[in-house]
Every structure is written in structure tokens, then in C-alpha cells.
Amino acid sequence: MLLCGTNRNVKTKMKVAHLILTHKQPRQLERLIQALDYPGADFFIHVDRKADITPFQYLFAKPNVFMVQKRTPIYWAAYGTIQAILNGFAEILPKQYNYINVMSGQDFPLKPAGEFFRFLEENNGQEFITARPLKEEWPDALSRVYNYHLVNVHWMKKGKHRLEQLMNAVLPRRRFPLNYTLAGGPNWFTVTSEAAAFIIDVLELRPDIARYFKYCWGADEFIFASILYNSAFRERLRECLLFCKWLPGNGHAEILTTNDLEEMKASGKFFARKFDTDTDNHIFSVLEELIGSKRQIA
Structure with a gap:
């Protein structure tokens, strides 16, 4: 099965690199790429190093789909997601794109790719990454950045949480190495x-920032937002373009189905997550019809 674009005669000056992090379901990823394909769009796929790359290889036959060469293992709430994004940045930046759109392989667009490109052209220079100051707008997240978390200590199978409790009981509260206002939001963004x-x-320049965030929980939701919020980019920050529903109390995104369609459409967002073909395969056909995406099989 090969991917065939449906908008190849359209002309645009905008160049967008979709950086997609994935670890499973290459056929679902294929449908995502097809839905996003547009002149000026390239795809950089980071496959979790723990996953077998073989089922994904056929995707790289398409001329605008590339594999992120430096793969890193990704564990939930650990630093691997950050490293994968940074590895993607390093391979994308020399190619000189206007925007980098960071996504999961379980995301899907809610609007046509052409509308996304027009939006970026009209708002060129703005950064679509949610950056809420934690103390004022997200106080529930403060313990995730100021307490010790050992999510990156993968070799420790037993006693990890007990050790965390002990460290947080006897050690001083962690202090960020810079005079930052820590901020955060969803770790999927367009910048x-x-x-x-x-x-x-x-x-x-400041490797101590990475060292600090390696002992946070879910640091991907803070590190990029905090760096940009505490810089001249702050005036350019806007809300991210992704719709997501969170399961209460556990930090996981709810899997969206056809029952969520009207809520997704009403959000006005360009993308949504999280989808899973094993839970609801029909939602992909519904969304493809909504945005005018057509799968073509060669």
C-alpha cells in the first residue's frame, strides 16, 4: 500500500515539518500522513527505539516521509519524549522549514491540511504552544516539577516509589537552576x-536545565513551554492547536471515538488525540470524510 497525495498541484510558500512520535500501528500512522499530506509538508517519523522498525519501513518509500535516524527509547512520563523531539529538531532544522508541528502517531486532523497551511500563513511567526504559569494557572502540577521523581531510573524495578517518598521527605525542595516562571501545557505543539x-x-548552553527536568514527572509538558515563556518568544505564544480529553486522576488521554465527534468539531482545534484503531476504527473514516482526505491504494 502506497501513500498518494491529493493536493499536489496546490502552491504554497509555507514549509511545514510534521514531527510524529510513534511506537505502534503503522497503518494508523499511514492514514495520519495521508490526511496531513499537502504541498510544502514533509514528515519526520520518530519510532520508539524499543519498537521494531520493520513494520514502518514501507512508509519511508514516499519521498516526503523520513525516519528520524537517532532514535531513543520512550517511557511514559520520562525524558525520552523530550529527547525524541530534540533529535527530530536536530534533523529538521538544517532543512529550513517555517514551522515544526509536533504530534503523536495517535493524533488525527479535524480540519483539511490546506486550511492548516492557510492558518499558519495568516499567523506566521506565532507559536502555538500552551504555556500556563504553574503557580497561577496550574498549581496541581507543581509537585511534578518541585518533587523528586525517578521515572528515568529504568533499571530500578522495585522500591522506586518508596525511594521517591523518602527523598521528598528528607531532602530540601528542588530549586530550578534559573530564575524561571515555570509554565506548562500539552506536549504537542506547533512552533x-x-x-x-x-x-x-x-x-x-545550560545542560543543568535538562538535568533538572530528568527528575520531574512528565517533563515534556513543561520544558519547552518554560523555555519559551521565559524568553522574548513569550509575546508570540498562543494556545496549542490540539483537542484532548484527559482521564481524571491518572494523566492519560482518553481514547476518542465517534461519540466525541461533535465535541471535537466544536473545539475549533486543528488536531485531536488520542485515537486507536483497536478501539474505534470507524472514527477514522468519519474524520477522513470530514476533512476530505482520500486513501488511495496502489
Whole structure:
């Protein structure tokens, strides 16, 4: 099965790199790529290093789909997601795109790709990443950044949570190495290449920032937002373009189905997550019809 674009005669000056993090369901990823395909769009796929790359190889036959060469293992709420995004940035930035759109392989668009490109052209220079100051707008997340979390200690199978409790009981509260207002939001975002390059520069200049976030829980929801919020980019920050429903109390995204269609449409967002073909395969056909995406089989 090959991917065939349906908008190849359209002309645009905008160049967008879709950076997609995935670990399973290559056929679902194929439908995502097909729905997003548009002149000026390229796809950089980071496959979790723990996953077998073989089932994904056929996707890279398409000329605008590339594999992120430097793969890293990803564990839930750990630093691997951040590293995968940074690895993607490093491979994308030399190719000079206007925007980098960071997604999961379980996302899907709610609007046509052409409408997304027109939106970026009309709002060129703005950064679509939610950055809520934690103390004022997200106080429930403060313990995730100021307490010790050992999510990156993968070799420790037993006693990890007990050790965390002991560390947080006897050690002083953690202090961020810079005079930052910590901010956060969903870790899926659309930013200019200028902002992505700035993030890489900051982390290279201050490796203590990465060290700090490696002992946070779900640091991908804070590190990029905090760096941009505490910079000249703050005035350019806008809400992210993704719709998501969170399961109460456990930090997981709810799997969306056809029952959520009207809520998704009413959100006005360009993308939604999280979808799973094993839970509701029909929702993909519904969304493809909504946005005018057609799968073509060769």
C-alpha cells in the first residue's frame, strides 16, 4: 500500500515539518500522513527505539516521509519524549522549514491540511504552544516539577516509589537552576523553526536545565513551554492547536471515538488525540470524510 497525495498541484510558500512520535500501528500512522499530506509538508517519523522498525519501513518509500535516524527509547512520563523531539529538531532544522508541528502517531486532523497551511500563513511567526504559569494557572502540577521523581531510573524495578517518598521527605525542595516562571501545557505543539532552534541553543548552553527536568514527572509538558515563556518568544505564544480529553486522576488521554465527534468539531482545534484503531476504527473514516482526505491504494 502506497501513500498518494491529493493536493499536489496546490502552491504554497509555507514549509511545514510534521514531527510524529510513534511506537505502534503503522497503518494508523499511514492514514495520519495521508490526511496531513499537502504541498510544502514533509514528515519526520520518530519510532520508539524499543519498537521494531520493520513494520514502518514501507512508509519511508514516499519521498516526503523520513525516519528520524537517532532514535531513543520512550517511557511514559520520562525524558525520552523530550529527547525524541530534540533529535527530530536536530534533523529538521538544517532543512529550513517555517514551522515544526509536533504530534503523536495517535493524533488525527479535524480540519483539511490546506486550511492548516492557510492558518499558519495568516499567523506566521506565532507559536502555538500552551504555556500556563504553574503557580497561577496550574498549581496541581507543581509537585511534578518541585518533587523528586525517578521515572528515568529504568533499571530500578522495585522500591522506586518508596525511594521517591523518602527523598521528598528528607531532602530540601528542588530549586530550578534559573530564575524561571515555570509554565506548562500539552506536549504537542506547533512552533517556528526559530523557536525550535532557540530551545536547542538554551539546552546546549545550560545542560543543568535538562538535568533538572530528568527528575520531574512528565517533563515534556513543561520544558519547552518554560523555555519559551521565559524568553522574548513569550509575546508570540498562543494556545496549542490540539483537542484532548484527559482521564481524571491518572494523566492519560482518553481514547476518542465517534461519540466525541461533535465535541471535537466544536473545539475549533486543528488536531485531536488520542485515537486507536483497536478501539474505534470507524472514527477514522468519519474524520477522513470530514476533512476530505482520500486513501488511495496502489
